[in-house]
Amino acid sequence: MYTLIKTLVAILVMPTALMAITFGVGWVIRGVGRHRLGNNLIASSMALLLLAAWAPVSDSLLIPLESKYDALKSWPENKDVDAVVVLGGGWQPDQPWSITGKLGESSGLRLMEGLRLWHLRPGLPLLVSGSGANSEMTMAQGYAEAAESLGVPLERIVKLPSPKDTAEEARAVKALLGEGAQVVLVTSASHMPRAMQHFERVGLRPVAAPTHYLGNRRGGIAYWIPSARELHKTERAIYEAFGLLAIRWEH
Incomplete structure (x- = not known):
């Protein structure tokens, strides 16, 4: 139930969802005769979307993370590092592409x-993590196949296919390596503050290795024009901010 609530909240606080809700409410209110209030809500929804899709806003939210x-x-x-740990992301196992293309x-x-x-x-183990729609097509399996095709011996790869989120990934690594283990932790730069907290809270000693900035x-003209890319960055920053707030209830 907690996971479901967390997912719903994460969806509803995104700018696109807030914009759609505000726009819809404004349209309904306008339809019942409250034109001024309805128009204000509609205009606010559009302003919210434009601000969220504007680089100065998205960068001011994302870069601190x-x-x-x-x-x-x-x-x-x-x-004294015990393993390199790569946290799960997204992949498309059903696509008829090469293994790297599926990531x-x-x-x-x-x-x-x-x-x-x-x-x-x-000489260290490479721990790859992430669940999936079924036990045959997990994120960890995709990572392992890609890593092996890129030259990592199969015996050096350790798959953690059950974790569904970062908290579960931290607990799975602790169960495998033991409390106090030191790991090089690889994840997206915006996700790193939350990942470090999860790993430290279970008693591990992570060394941050951020990527995917x-x-x-x-500058330039394009920087000042709202775009879908900047909207994605704003949503990423908001998602991570709420994730950091949620940590206190996850341990």
Whole structure:
């Protein structure tokens, strides 16, 4: 029930959902004769959507999350690392594409960064995580197939196919490696603050290795024009912000 409530709240607080609800309410109110109030709600819904799709707004929300942890450009010295952990993302197992083509944007970049770091210490296990629609087509299985095709020996790959979210991923890694284990943790930069909290709360010692950066400070005309890409960034930032708030109820 908690997972369902969390999912519904995450959907309803997104700008597109808020805009649609506000627009719909305004249209109904306008239809019953409250034209001024209805028009104000409709105008507010459009203003909300435009602001959410504007780069100065999306970057101001997303960049603080992405910049909390520095990129791990080289192997962390003086760290007794037990494994490289790549957190789950999205993938499309039913598509007739190559295994790398089935990985989503975030999961492809997460795996690429995980492999880059693993190759610096190929004696360590590579932990790949994520559930799926069934036990045969999990995110962990997709990661494992892609990693093997890119040169990682099968015996070095450890699949964690059951976790459905970051909290479950942290608990699964702890169950495998034990409390106090130190891991290089690979995930999207905007997701890293939440992932670090989950892993630290279960007693692990994660070393942040963020990737998949979306924020930018570039100028130019395109930067000032609202776009679907900027709307996605705003929704990503809001989703992670609510995820950080929800952590206190997940442990």
